């Protein structure tokens with residue numbers, strides 16, 4: 001089997017994915033009998049397209065100078081071209097636009113409409129138009145995978161396939177490492193929100209404009225995807241009650257501490273409600289994680305609670321989730337071919 005791939009967005013995650021593909025493609029060929037051929041890489045200002053396959057060694061050796069590649073064409077856009085490339089997998093890693101989901105939404109719709117499987121690390125199309133995308137994928141008999149959109153490398157979405165004999169009834173999660181870092185530092189050092197935020201920015205955890213993180217919007221988007229996937233809901237970001245962490249004071253944290261509690265920024269899905277807000281958590285609760293980690297606690301019907309924890313961000317971490325999605329699609333396509 002040949003897997004002809006196009007990558008849209010050669011930033012941090014996209015480049016890490018190419019590195020992993022270079023490392024793992026021989027293993028994929030050997031174990032899954034699948035030749036991965038990278039046919040196109042799109043950036044915002046042009047593309048490298050080679051239908052015979054882009055030389056990954058040469059490309060990655062050039063690093064940031066990839067626009068010097070022999071096959072680089074300026075001003076070529078993915079939109080309108082995805083169906084012309086003869087590919088069977090489109091990987092979308094463009095930046096998140098929380099208001100429109102673009103340009104990723106258009107890329108994903110175009111790929112699926114042309115019978116091309118999709119993997120995305122871009123969460124906006126999914127927290128805005130989850131049902132539309134899933135319905136289209138089903139109609140076109142395509143695979144659509146987006147493990148990296150929630151908690152990056154933590155297998156928060158694919159766990160569903162391993163819990164088919166159980167039922168997930170409630171989710172409680174910490175889905176934003178920046179916010180968890182800020183609250184952890186405020187609690188342990190007694191520093192203000194502003195000081196902890198500045199520290200998070202200096203360490204590269206928080207963006208220059210941190211409003212989507214500290215305002216709770218980023219967490220809400222991930223919660224929508226998690227709840228839709230694991231609980232079978234069809235919600236969008238508008239259905240989430242959102243409160244950020246900006247009003248939390250060191251005094252509030254101190255008072256909580258005296259009573260044996262800590263304040264955590266939680267994402268909760270229960271009884272048809274989606275809530276993102278600061279909540280009191282017992283100090284000995286598993287939800288009391290510190291630093292920039294993510295944690296997901298699933299309450300199940302037949303097996304109590306199941307907890308995942310890990311790095312919720314990082315180019316390589318997200319790329320590893322993309323590679324998992326890719327191999328899973330190869331396995332599914334192999335099964336279909338052999339039936």
Ligand SMILES: NC(=O)c1ccc[n+]([C@@H]2O[C@H](COP(=O)([O-])OP(=O)(O)OC[C@H]3O[C@@H](n4cnc5c(N)ncnc54)[C@H](OP(=O)(O)O)[C@@H]3O)[C@@H](O)[C@H]2O)c1
Nearest residue numbers: 009010011012013042043044094095096121122313314318
């Ligand atoms: N980084 C992480 O830890 C992480 C984890 C999980 C999920 N994600 C998600 O994964 C996606 C990529 O993240 P990232 O960290 O790799 O971001 P990034 O470094 O900004 O990479 C995005 C790349 O897409 C390019 N791009 C912009 N518009 C494009 C267009 N229309 N067509 C083709 N390429 C376009 C950008 O080019 P220019 O910069 O030149 O405009 C940039 O090279 C985001 O949606 C992010 O939320 C990231």
